[in-house]
Each structure stands twice: as C-alpha cells, then as structure tokens.
Amino acid sequence: MGLIRRLFQSEDDETSYAPLEGGSERPDGERTHDEEQREYSRTDYYVFLLLGVAMLWAWNMFLAAAPYFQRRFDSDERLLRNFQSAELAVSTAGSLGSMIVLTKLQANASYPKRIMSSLILNIVVFTLLAISTRAFLGVSAGAYFVFLMLVVFGASLATALCQNGVFAYVASFGREEYTQGIMTGQGIAGVLPCIAQIVSVLSVPPKQTQEGAPQESSKSAFVYFLTATVISALTLLAFVYLLSNPRSREQLRPTLDDEDEVDVEYGAVTHKSIPLMTLLQKLFWLAGAVFLTFAITMFYPVFTQKILSVRDPATSSRLFQPAAFIPLGFLFWNIGDLMGRVIPGIPGMTLTARPRVVFILAVCRLAFIPLYLLCNIGGRGAVIGSDFFYLFVVQILFGISNGYIGSNCMMGFVEWVDSEEREAAGGFMSLCLVAGLTAGSFLSFFAASA
Known part of the structure; x- marks a missing residue:
C-alpha cells in the first residue's frame, strides 16, 4: 500500500525521492559537480565501452543467428516455431x-572477479558453439535444441555476472560518462553481430532446404560465433589492464569508508549490506521504468524473426531474402537502440532528474507492439505493404526508445542514492533490468503464436 500511495503522490512531493548531493544534473538541466567524482579518463571510458560490447555481444549473436538456427530446426515444425x-x-x-x-551476496562481493569470470565463461561457451557448427552436424533437431539451451543458459550466467559486476563496479567511480560508455557499448554489440550475420550470408552461395527455411554455410557460422570468443578475450585483456592501472585503483579508494576492507588487487570490499527495499524506495520510478522498458522490448526479437520483406522473393535481391532480411531487421532495431544510448551523452538531453517522466515514457512504448501486426508476419501479407515502414518507423523508433529510456535509467540512479549505496544500487538496477527481460521473454510466447 505504501508503494501505491507513493505512485499517486504529486510531483512536488520529493521527500522520499529527491536527488542527493552530487547529482549530475539539476531539474533545470544545469550540470552540478560532485566533489567525490574521480578524474575522467578516456582510456577508462573505452574499457567500459568494450565491457558493454562484451556484455551483450553473446545475446545479440543468438538473436541475429536466427536464420542459422532455422536451418538446424527445419525438420521439426514445433521447434522451428518456438526456438526463439x-x-x-x-x-x-x-x-x-x-x-x-x-544481489543477495553484495556484502562481500568482488565485482572485478565477477566480471573476469563472466568473460572466461563466455569464451568457453562460444568456443563450444562454434565447434558445433563444424562437428555433429548429423544430430537430430531435438538433440541440437538441448545443446543450444545449455549453451544459452551458460551464456545467461555469464551475462548476469557481467551485468552485476560492471554496473556495480562503474558506480563506484561516480561518473555518469562511464555508465553511458557501457550503454553505448551495449548498443554497438547489437549492431555489429547483425552486420557480421548479413555479410556471412551474402558472401556464400544461397542455399534452400526443401521446406524453404533460410540457410547459411556451417563455415560462415563457425567464423560468426567465434567472433564472440575473440571479443570476450580482448575485453578480458583490457579489463586486466584497467585493474593493473594504479590510478584506477586510487580512484576507488576515496569512495570507501575507512573501516572497509579492500582487496587491492581486485577491488573486493567488505561493507554493510543495503536492503533491497531501501533501494526500491529510493529508485522506485527508475527501477519500474527499466523493468517495463526491457519487458516490452522482448517482443521485438520474436516478431523480427517472423517478419519478411513485402517484395516478391522470386525477383528481389538476396538482401531481401529471409536469410538476410531477418538480420537486417535486427540491424535496424539495433541502430536505433545505439542512437538512443548515445543521445543521453549530449548535454541537456538526459532525463535523469525527471524519473517520473522516464517511467511514463516507458509505459508509452506499449504502442509499438500493435505496429508489428501491420507488417508481413510469416509472409501472410502486410496491412502496410512497405519495408520502409517496418525498418525505419517500427524498428528504428522502437530501438531508439529502448536505448534512450534504458540509458537514462542506468545513468541516473547514482543521483538518488548515497555514495556508499552506489555499488548495491548498480546491482539492484541490473536486477530490475533482467527481471524485465525475463517477464517479457515469457510474454513473448504469445507473439510466437501470432
């Protein structure tokens, strides 16, 4: 009931939700200065950017590889329809x-160790997935489905470790620029795998199964999945360099209380645990916004892998054939997402000081879901027979809204918590983000039957 009452409180009542000293932007848009903020480093920014790329590279590779997985499941209609x-x-x-x-283990967390563990796990998982494109090609669709679910689960564990570790670790620096770098890196991770998938399809002769499911060669798929291993390995090296930098370690020391115990090599800190309800009370609007944003976003992968070009397949170029057009749809959405993540980095373009506005914008994103129903789902025809409408209106705008709102949420939470709560708040916001993804993924089964 307390949360419901807060929901209907007036905008002027900010006693329980007010920006704390050191917030990066006042309600009038003027930038403020945080005396505890560390000196900005462009090198550190690029390391966090690369961490953002590695964090979602694996996720986006699974989505963009839909044509390859369609090939592996084309002998089983039920798996073909529901694997996404x-x-x-x-x-x-x-x-x-x-x-x-x-999140429950925040009290004695070593966030750098969690980050490194996630990168190592990603290297193992995607090496196995790459090998699977060259070996055991004769296994049944059901057996491959079990293998795919296992590697997806392994990648999800790596993503959780990376998200929890990175957002908590960067929060201790007290600089929004680094968080924005992570969000931008995530956007880049959406764009590049789609480009790699399209190039891999167009660079080999076209193939079609008897059922017509789009295909690509196992050789190109091997190279495609192996790039995730390379990206994770490069990120691991970059992060180790960041940890070895004495200046970066010194930047973290002033954010810790005198009685805190610090692992100098890995930045592990022993401090009091922050109750989740305390964080929810302070971050209610931003936590709710990030949950809704990513729950609604989870409908787009299911629709995107089903929507085809309105052009005649017999006469259109290979770019508009399903094997290339599906990742093209993912590419346009992710270009919009990247644009949305970059916009908050422009002075005066953030909404971190207006969390309730961010929440309202997140709710308004529901309007994008019916727009997919106007497109050419499963080749059954489109209400609006235009690839331009699908790619530029639906995909790009939906992507921009995701990147912009999500970045405002993940950049702005540090303004609403005390300095000693920043790391715990980073883990909490990541939890809300993943909870939204989970809720949306289960709701997406309704879209799969569309």
Whole structure:
C-alpha cells in the first residue's frame, strides 16, 4: 500500500525521492559537480565501452543467428516455431536467478572477479558453439535444441555476472560518462553481430532446404560465433589492464569508508549490506521504468524473426531474402537502440532528474507492439505493404526508445542514492533490468503464436 500511495503522490512531493548531493544534473538541466567524482579518463571510458560490447555481444549473436538456427530446426515444425521464445525464456530466467543470488551476496562481493569470470565463461561457451557448427552436424533437431539451451543458459550466467559486476563496479567511480560508455557499448554489440550475420550470408552461395527455411554455410557460422570468443578475450585483456592501472585503483579508494576492507588487487570490499527495499524506495520510478522498458522490448526479437520483406522473393535481391532480411531487421532495431544510448551523452538531453517522466515514457512504448501486426508476419501479407515502414518507423523508433529510456535509467540512479549505496544500487538496477527481460521473454510466447 505504501508503494501505491507513493505512485499517486504529486510531483512536488520529493521527500522520499529527491536527488542527493552530487547529482549530475539539476531539474533545470544545469550540470552540478560532485566533489567525490574521480578524474575522467578516456582510456577508462573505452574499457567500459568494450565491457558493454562484451556484455551483450553473446545475446545479440543468438538473436541475429536466427536464420542459422532455422536451418538446424527445419525438420521439426514445433521447434522451428518456438526456438526463439525458448532462447529468450531460458536466457532471461537464468540471468534473473543468477542476478537475485548475486544481489543477495553484495556484502562481500568482488565485482572485478565477477566480471573476469563472466568473460572466461563466455569464451568457453562460444568456443563450444562454434565447434558445433563444424562437428555433429548429423544430430537430430531435438538433440541440437538441448545443446543450444545449455549453451544459452551458460551464456545467461555469464551475462548476469557481467551485468552485476560492471554496473556495480562503474558506480563506484561516480561518473555518469562511464555508465553511458557501457550503454553505448551495449548498443554497438547489437549492431555489429547483425552486420557480421548479413555479410556471412551474402558472401556464400544461397542455399534452400526443401521446406524453404533460410540457410547459411556451417563455415560462415563457425567464423560468426567465434567472433564472440575473440571479443570476450580482448575485453578480458583490457579489463586486466584497467585493474593493473594504479590510478584506477586510487580512484576507488576515496569512495570507501575507512573501516572497509579492500582487496587491492581486485577491488573486493567488505561493507554493510543495503536492503533491497531501501533501494526500491529510493529508485522506485527508475527501477519500474527499466523493468517495463526491457519487458516490452522482448517482443521485438520474436516478431523480427517472423517478419519478411513485402517484395516478391522470386525477383528481389538476396538482401531481401529471409536469410538476410531477418538480420537486417535486427540491424535496424539495433541502430536505433545505439542512437538512443548515445543521445543521453549530449548535454541537456538526459532525463535523469525527471524519473517520473522516464517511467511514463516507458509505459508509452506499449504502442509499438500493435505496429508489428501491420507488417508481413510469416509472409501472410502486410496491412502496410512497405519495408520502409517496418525498418525505419517500427524498428528504428522502437530501438531508439529502448536505448534512450534504458540509458537514462542506468545513468541516473547514482543521483538518488548515497555514495556508499552506489555499488548495491548498480546491482539492484541490473536486477530490475533482467527481471524485465525475463517477464517479457515469457510474454513473448504469445507473439510466437501470432
């Protein structure tokens, strides 16, 4: 009941939700200065950018590889229809469970160790997935589905470790620029795998199964999945360099209380645990906004892998054939998402000082879901027969709204908590993000039957 009463409180009542000293932007848009903020480093920014890329690279590779998985499941209609939703459900459920456990273990957390563990796990998982494109090609669709769900679950554990570790670790720096770098890196991680998928399809001769499911060669798929291993390995090296930098370690020291115990090598800190309800009370609007934003977003992967070009397949170019057009749809959405994540980095373009406005914008994103029903789902025809409408209006605008609102949520939470609560708040906001993804992934099964 307390939360319901707060929901209907007037905008002027900010006693329980007011920006704390050191917030980066006042309600009038003027920037403020945080005496505890550390000196900005462009090198550190690029390391966090790369961490953002690695965090969602694996996730987006699974989505953009839909044509390859369609090939592997074309002998089983039920798996072919539902594998995308199953991927989303297993991935987000695994991430949510892991995030809950990791958030509860915040008191003695070593966030750098969690980040490194996630990168190592991603290297193992995607090496196995790459090998699967060259070996055991004769296994049944059901057996491959079990293998795919296992690697998806492994990748979800890595994502949870990375999200929890990175957002908590960057919060201790007290600089929104680094958080914005992470969000931008996540946007880049959505764009590049789609480009790699399209190039891999267009660079090999076209193939079609008897059922017409789009295909690509196992060789190109091997190279495609192996890039995730390379990205994770490069990020691991960059992060180790960041940890070895004495200046970066010194930046963290002033944010800790005198009685805190610090692991100098890995930044592990022993401090009091912050109750989740305390964080919810302070971050109610931003936590709710990030939950709704990513819950609604989870409908787009299911629709995107089903929507085809309105052009005649017999006469259109290969770019508009399903094997290339599906990742093209993902590419346009992720271009919009990247644009949305970059916009908050422009002075005066953030809404971190207006959390209730961010929440209202998150609710308004529901209007995008009916727009997908106007497109060419499953080749059955489109109400609006235009690829331009699908790619530029639906996909790009939906992506921009996701990137912009999500970035405002993840950049702005540090303004509403005390300095000693920043790391715990970073883990809490990541938990809300993954909870939204999980809720949306299970709701996406309704879209799969559309």
